[in-house]
Amino acid sequence: MEVKIIGGHGGVTRNYHATSYLVDEELLIDAGSVAAGLDIQDQLKIDHILISHAHLDHTKDLAFICDNCFGLKGKPFEVYTHPTVRKAIKDHLFNDTIWPDFSILPTPDKPTITFNDLENEKEIILGKYKIMPIHVAHPGDAMGFIVTKGEKSILFTQDTGPTDRIWEIGRTRKDLVAIFSEVSFPNRMQNIADLSDHHTPASIGAELLKMPKDVPVYLGHLKPNYQEELLQEIADLAEPRVHALYADDVRFNF
Numbered sequence: 001m002e003v004k005i006i007g008g009h010g011g012v013t014r015n016y017h018a019t020s021y022l023v024d025e026e027l028l029i030d031a032g033s034v035a036a037g038l039d040i041q042d043q044l045k046i047d048h049i050l051i052s053h054a055h056l057d058h059t060k061d062l063a064f065i066c067d068n069c070f071g072l073k074g075k076p077f078e079v080y081t082h083p084t085v086r087k088a089i090k091d092h093l094f095n096d097t098i099w100p101d102f103s104i105l106p107t108p109d110k111p112t113i114t115f116n117d118l119e120n121e122k123e124i125i126l127g128k129y130k131i132m133p134i135h136v137a138h139p140g141d142a143m144g145f146i147v148t149k150g151e152k153s154i155l156f157t158q159d160t161g162p163t164d165r166i167w168e169i170g171r172t173r174k175d176l177v178a179i180f181s182e183v184s185f186p187n188r189m190q191n192i193a194d195l196s197d198h199h200t201p202a203s204i205g206a207e208l209l210k211m212p213k214d215v216p217v218y219l220g221h222l223k224p225n226y227q228e229e230l231l232q233e234i235a236d237l238a239e240p241r242v243h244a245l246y247a248d249d250v251r252f253n254f
Contacts, residue, residue, distance in 0.1 A: 001024060001149050001254050004025070005250050005252075006020035006021065006249065007020050007036075008222070009245075010222060010224075016248070017033035017248045018056075019033070019059035019159075019220065021180065022038075026047050026048070026127075028049070029156055029158070031049060033248075034061045035068055036064070040072070040231070044072060048127070049084055050081070052081075052156075053138055053139070054084075058118070059089055062089065062113065066102035071082035076113050078114050081116075081118055084141035086117060090115070121133070132146040134146070135165065137161045137162060138161040138197040142159060142160065143158070144166045145167075146170065146173065148175065152254055153166075153177065154177055154179075155170050156181075157179075158179040161193065162203055163207075167207075171212050176215050177216075178215065179215050179218065181199070181217060182220055182221035183206050183234065184221050184223055185198055190203070192230070205239070216241050219242060222244065231246055
């Protein structure tokens with residue numbers, strides 16, 4: 001599997017893009033920067049979109065990918081998410097006030113985007129992929145995902161604070177080749193991280209003990225205003241398997 005980091009940050013400024021991970025050019029995980037980070041021809045290749053939770057840095061480019069690809073694709077983008085998240089997106093983004101409701105445009109029978117509900121720990125099949133959604137510790141029924149293709153699986157927590165269940169399941173997966181998780185705030189802001197259900201390098205260091213052993217770990221969602229501090233504190237963990245996603249528009253092959 002190829003994972004392209006379209007955007008791997010927990011904020012937006014010049015050269016820093018919000019969370020969007022693209023698997024094999026067709027399966028998108030979160031939509032924080034997919035429209036800004038891909039040209040329209042590459043946007044049209046996406047078939048399925050997993051949305052972990054409703055926060056803007058994970059959903060905002062749903063609006064723009066629909067606008068960009070309107071009338072060009074021939075079939076809708078299929079979005080999969082928790083019912084709580086689907087309701088939030090429909091109520092607060094595709095509501096004909098903030099943005100047109102592309103789930104009924106150009107017509108209800110042939111929309112630009114379609115929403116499908118996920119159930120916690122109920123596996124679904126999307127083409128060549130098996131998807132296991134698992135609740136994590138973040139507001140609004142947030143989910144992480146284990147994505148399996150053939151004999152390899154990749155675990156994505158997306159936004160989370162300290163959590164347990166996804167690691168319990170992850171430790172049973174002998175086919176796991178990579179873990180993508182997050183670290184958002186420096187250690188001096190542990191209280192803010194705790195209140196917002198995010199990680200610091202210190203808390204992710206403790207979380208590593210729960211993770212499957214000997215699997216490389218990629219940490220995204222770095223806040224741009226704290227990136228240099230975060231990179232130093234991640235390096236101070238002295239964990240050879242840990243890699244910080246400090247740059248966007250990079251690819252990993254597993």
